[in-house]
Amino acid sequence: MTAQETAPVSAGRGEPLVVLSxxxxxxxxxxxxxDIELTVKRGEVVVVIGPSGSGKSTLCRTINRLETIDEGSxxxxxxxxxxxxxxxxxxxxxxxxxxxxxxxxxHKTILExxxxxPIKVRGVGxxxxxxxxxxxxxxxxxxxxxxxxxxxxxxxQQQRVAIARALAMxxxxxxxxxxxxxxxxxMIKEVLDVMVxxxxxxxxxxxxxxxxxxxRTAAHRVVFMADGAIVEENTPEEFxxxxxxxxxxxxxxKIL
Ligand code: ADP
Ligand code: MG
Numbered sequence: 001m002t003a004q005e006t007a008p009v010s011a012g013r014g015e016p017l018v019v020l021s022x023x024x025x026x027x028x029x030x031x032x033x034x035d036i037e038l039t040v041k042r043g044e045v046v047v048v049i050g051p052s053g054s055g056k057s058t059l060c061r062t063i064n065r066l067e068t069i070d071e072g073s074x075x076x077x078x079x080x081x082x083x084x085x086x087x088x089x090x091x092x093x094x095x096x097x098x099x100x101x102x103x104x105x106x107h108k109t110i111l112e113x114x115x116x117x118p119i120k121v122r123g124v125g126x127x128x129x130x131x132x133x134x135x136x137x138x139x140x141x142x143x144x145x146x147x148x149x150x151x152x153x154x155x156x157q158q159q160r161v162a163i164a165r166a167l168a169m170x171x172x173x174x175x176x177x178x179x180x181x182x183x184x185x186x187m188i189k190e191v192l193d194v195m196v197x198x199x200x201x202x203x204x205x206x207x208x209x210x211x212x213x214x215x216r217t218a219a220h221r222v223v224f225m226a227d228g229a230i231v232e233e234n235t236p237e238e239f240x241x242x243x244x245x246x247x248x249x250x251x252x253x254k255i256l
């Protein structure tokens with residue numbers, strides 16, 4: 001990937017892009033998100049780590065409104081998240097999401113998987129959408145697989161297609177929820193390499209991952225969650241060498 005192939009992202013760099021303020025979320029009796037304060041700046045890469053069940057996925061899902069919140073506010077580029085209808089569909093296009101399970105449409109080709117959103121949601125013409133999709137598939141290293149179906153690709157290739165599919169919508173921010181957790185070890189690096197490239201090009205990213213190599217290489221900030229709360233946040237260097245909370249020390253002791 002080269003810098004020229006991406007849209008200019010330098011404009012407004014460093015300004016708040018995603019702002020969560022006083023966010024509370026319950027699932028029945030369970031307090032899943034506790035008074036979350038988090039600002040992600042344009043061009044920033046935030047890695048979210050924490051034990052299973054600490055609310056990392058829920059946090060991601062609130063940002064593209066797959067989950068509603070009970071209290072507080074979330075803004076994207078200064079605008080409150082829309083609640084429904086076309087505005088909500090537009091929001092989902094602006095917030096790209098990549099999950100642990102790749103969620104590609106099994107009965108559509110790789111190319112169709114990537115063009116579907118731009119054509120249906122963005123109203124892009126078929127030829128233009130296909131041109132852009134082929135560029136993106138080349139960028140993530142699966143350009144030669146465009147006519148195949150998802151099941152014919154490896155997990156790592158499918159996950160790279162999922163990234164290309166999200167990028168095709170020209171999102172303002174990309175959310176990654178444990179994107180390599182379901183992959184065989186030899187495929188993890190090929191996905192992380194694509195993510196590091198994206199980060200280097202200035203994409204704003206929120207990444208839930210336990211890949212500490214990625215966090216050290218690409219993250220500007222590590223946010224550590226436990227029991228639905230942000231317990232501490234710091235640069236990767238500081239967080240990994242001098243975690244301040246007992247929860248973080250305990251967690252790092254288990255995974256490092
Ligand atoms: P993480 O991604 O850090 O493992 P999650 O955000 O998935 O954590 O979950 C946080 C807590 O919320 C967990 O206790 C989980 O069981 C609960 N939870 C998540 N989604 C739902 C849901 N849709 N309904 C009920 N409980 C949920
Ligand atoms: Mg999760």
